[in-house]
Amino acid sequence: NVxxxxxxxxxxxxxxxxxxxxxxxxxxxxxxxGEWVEDLYKDMEQDRKLFF
Structure with missing residues (x-):
């Protein structure tokens, strides 16, 4: 994910x-x-560890 x-x-x-x-x-x-996958990440903290 970027x-x-x-x-x-x-x-x-x-x-x-x-x-x-x-x-x-x-x-x-x-x-x-994003339109299709952002709900998959809604409960995750949006920090550096999520994006690589």
């Missing part, structure tokens, strides 16, 4: 590179599946 508000220990997760290009896009929380 939350752009939490950096990976070695790099920022605020943007991601589109495969096959040099384009960088803003990262979307839960990899763009």
């Amino acid at each position: 939350n752009p508000e939490y950096d990976h220990p070695r790099w920022s997760q605020k943007t991601e590179r589109m495969l096959g290009t040099k384009d960088r896009l803003d990262t979307i929380k839960y990899n763009g599946y």
Whole structure:
């Protein structure tokens, strides 16, 4: 799971590179599946341990 508000220990997760290009896009929380998966995480503390 990716939350752009939490950096990976070695790099920022605020943007991601589109495969096959040099384009960088803003990262979307839960990899763009938030509408379908955010309920799975509603009772979990939204902290660094949840996002990697």
